[in-house]
Amino acid sequence: MADIDSRMAEIGWLDRLASRDTPLHRIDPRAKLLTTLAFIVAVLSYGKYQLAPLMPLAIYPAVLIALGDVPLKFIARKLLIVSPFAIFVGLFNPLLDRQTMLTVGPLEISGGWVSYASILMRFVLTVSATLALVAGTGIHNVCRGLERLGVPSVFTVQVLLLYRYLFVLVNEGARMSRARALRSAGSRGMGLRVLGAMLGSLLLRTLDRAQRVHAAMCCRGFDGHVRTIEALRLRARDAAFLVGWLGVLALLRAFDLAGLLGAIATGGGR
């Protein structure tokens, strides 16, 4: 798990990206959410040894990144630091599945490597699409979209509040941690008792804060819903985005574009 300090900086970056106004930002969050979900399902629906047919699907994240003007550096950095679970578990594939699957000249490539490459490809595709979605939508709009799609408002309000207080509390935790580290000369005071006291008091302060927040929210007429000025409307452009992409994904899923191009290329070369 990456160090949370750098992660907070990353969120700040994401927030700035999300607050811009690009063609991607202007599309209704519902259309983007549904398309991205369809895209992920399409990517994952391929068999485990299918690597080449996955590649044409990269068009979806590529278009999102381009439309939303998301810096490639942002996506690339996230891909590198993100949780190593898939990379680690997938690493067993080449070890366990050693049957030769394809030969390129003198090189024999085992089925395990092919499936591992396929896992990494899935990883890159799904993560970059998710990041581009959030960078081009923003967590607030994602939540609004989710709510309109039928997710209980208790849940979406919860995500919004969590997001709002994330920075405040993480900074508080970081300050406490730094203060203790400065006073503990390496080891003393890093034990469980101190942890309990520190987190416990942070918790109690958090509870008090929640009460104050609640009182403030009540004063401003909060009734369990977060209201926004701008209403969410599904326009023709959004419908076109959704239907167009579903069509493209279905076509790519039905016809193996990579195989076709490869056959043409090798056939022409011979």
Added chain:
Amino acid sequence: MHMSDALISPAVGGTMWVAAAGLVGYSARKMRHCLDSSRVPLMGVMGAFVFAAQMVNFTIPGTGSSGHLGGGLLLAILLGPSAGLITIASILTVQAMLFADGGLLALGSNIINMGFFPCFIAYPLVYLPLVGKKPGRGRIAIAATLAAVLGLQLGALGVVTETTMSGIADLPFAKFLLLMLPIHLAIGLVEGLATTAVVSFVWQARPDVLELADSPGDGRGRLGSVAVCLLVAAIVTGGVVSWFASTRPDGLEWSVAGVTGKAELAESTDGLHGALKRAQERTALLPDYDFAKTQEPARGGQAPAPEESSLGQWFAPSAGTTVSGLLGGGITLILVFLIGWALRRRAASAPSA
């Protein structure tokens, strides 16, 4: 323990999504019943608290290394199962969207693995009975540790089951389990220690806080059985769906074939008898690859020496197609890159023009 999208199949991910959505819906309804609106900011701020708590490391007794609180069980203890589950689900959603930690389709599995098990199994079935009516330091320690360990073991079991049923990773169930359970036993013990430290501090300083969770009808008896039913339903559905998906090596492919009448577009571009042969390979390529391959690991680790050559021959022509497929894939990737680059150029020039 966050599962990412890359390792799960749509059948498993979708099933777990349905189960998680049901669970979140159930918890949300439950919350609406006993909604005292002060809970809303409480849950939001508590979710943020868990992130903050992860900033504070501590030395694990007896070892040199350090650990931090995970927070699942703590949320269940402080908020009760329903509010705890929604808070954990929101944390996981934020992690998936902002940190790309755990995928969107895997979100359902993650909510079940890290939210359902601590909130609806470990908390009501282990923590509550052990702590009893009159908590004390020792009781809290035992209950929190056992509950944390159980929650994480079940979560690890969930990860292994979902990954194996998805069939993308080759790691066999038993070996994967042997890898995951001991790791999560250690993590569970650490989690138990940290949870104990925090809960017993709160219990001494402000015992009333621990009663927040005990809203009537929340977390006991009926709820546990409902949760278990949900889980069983999810596992059964998941089992049936992935069994079906595995007999039809690729559900969507198969249904596409059913609609269009052919598995893939057979290319007739190159001459000779290649077209016919290729078309035949094409139709065989996908299902048989999967089928032969899934049989192979079942024989265990021994090298399949005798069959190697015959299988090699068998695969040789189709391997050729795969190489050309990879070439084609490379071409499409370049095309995709060019399209993206062109679009970005246009998008960049549009506002200024």
